[in-house]
Amino acid sequence: SQQGEEDPQALSIQEGENATMNCSYKTSINNLQWYRQNSGRGLVHLILIRSNEREKHSGRLRVTLDTSKKSSSLLITASRAADTASYFCATVLLQGGSEKLVFGKGMKLTVNP
Amino acid sequence: EAQVTQNPRYLITVTGKKLTVTCSQNMNHEYMSWYRQDPGLGLRQIYYSMNVEVTDKGDVPEGYKVSRKEKRNFPLILESPSPNQTSLYFCASTRTGRLATLGYGYTFGSGTRLTVV
Numbered sequence: 001s002q003q004g005e006e007d008p009q010a011l012s013i014q015e016g017e018n019a020t021m022n023c024s025y026k027t028s029i030n031n032l033q034w035y036r037q038n039s040g041r042g043l044v045h046l047i048l049i050r051s052n053e054r055e056k057h058s059g060r061l062r063v064t065l066d067t068s069k070k071s072s073s074l075l076i077t078a079s080r081a082a083d084t085a086s087y088f089c090a091t092v093l094l095q096g097g098s099e100k101l102v103f104g105k106g107m108k109l110t111v112n113p
Numbered sequence: 114e115a116q117v118t119q120n121p122r123y124l125i126t127v128t129g130k131k132l133t134v135t136c137s138q139n140m141n142h143e144y145m146s147w148y149r150q151d152p153g154l155g156l157r158q159i160y161y162s163m164n165v166e167v168t169d170k171g172d173v174p175e176g177y178k179v180s181r182k183e184k185r186n187f188p189l190i191l192e193s194p195s196p197n198q199t200s201l202y203f204c205a206s207t208r209t210g211r212l213a214t215l216g217y218g219y220t221f222g223s224g225t226r227l228t229v230v
Contacts, residue, residue, distance in 0.1 A: 031216035040226070042117075042203055043156075045218030088156070092213040098161075098169060099212040100146075101219060105155035 004032070004089040004104035012110040019076045021107050023089030024069075032065060034074050035088045037106070043088060046074075079111045115140045119204050119222035126194055126229055134189045134225045136204030142220070144210040145187040146171070147179065149200040150224075156203070162187055163210035194229040201226050 004025045013019055025032070031050045035043040049056045049065045049072065056063045062075040076083055086106040093102045117138045126132055138145065146161040148171075158171030162181040176198055178190040187206075191198060205219040 030213040033216075033218055035219075040201065040224065042221030042223045043205075043219070045220070048216055048218055050216065092216070094213060098163075099210060100158055100161060100171065101207075101212055102158075103156040105153075 004091050004102065006087065006089055006104045006107035008107060009105075010108045010110070012112065013079060015079060015081055015111055015113050017079055017111075019079050019083070019109055019111070021074045021087050021109070023072045023074070023104060025072075025089070025091050026070065027091075027093070029067070029091045031092065032072050033090045033101070034061075034063060034072075035090060035103070037086045037088065039085075043103075046087075076109075079109075081111050081113045083109060084111045085109060115220065117204055117206055117220050117222040119202075119225050121225060122223065123226050124228070126227070128195055128229055129193050132191050132194060132227075134191075134202060134204075134227070136187045136189065136222060137185050138187075138204075138206040138220065139185065140206065140208075140220065141184065142206035142208050143184070144208070144212070145181065145204065145206045146219075147177070147187070147189050148203045148205065149173065150203060151200050159189070159202075161210075194227075196229045199227060199229050 007022045033048045034046045037043045060077045088106045090103045147159040148156045160179040162168045202225045204222040208217040
């Protein structure tokens with residue numbers, strides 16, 4: 001039951017460039033989250049944006065949300081080799097009275113030094 | 114330090130030998146969840162718990178059991194492991210099960226790489 005889908009699936013850039021990742025989702029949301037996963041490690045929560053917000057910043061991260069298009073984007077500015085990781089968007093799926101966080105399949109970002 | 118602790122980090126076992134993967138959080142979180150991550154399939158939820166003594170099935174519960182006797186602990190039990198349960202497992206927790214309305218981020222453990230031969 002996938003809710004979000006990241007695009008592109010893989011991105012390779014040079015250090016110092018900006019990286020933009022997109023996430024499209026299917027149903028209405030209250031909030032959308034982005035996570036980072038370094039190879040084989042646990043996911044790390046980056047940022048949460050609520051449905052009444054259009055843009056949010058955290059350090060070099062900028063997240064936008066367009067609820068009319070059911071999409072979000074994550075921009076990493078001035079990328080570093082340490083940003084090499086997989087990035088996931090996640091939204092809440094309401095199902096039979098329960099709520100669960102559903103992750104997209106992820107997007108692999110490679111930042112070359 | 115606020116964290117979710119999973120053990121073991123790596124485990125190789127044989128088919129049919131019962132095992133338990135432990136998960137403990139020190140943030141007084143109400144909501145805890147187990148995921149498995151497989152190439153091409155992403156993260157899939159196995160079980161979740163809204164609070165003590167409240168657990169429910171996720172998307173792929175077959176072959177797994179959980180319990181939530183205390184708020185901090187949420188062990189994952191494989192009664193009779195099979196090779197198709199070879200995977201990377203993650204435990205995660207968040208402040209509340211009201212994910213849509215209150216929406217806090219999840220804290221993940223470092224993962225358990227399980228191989229069943």
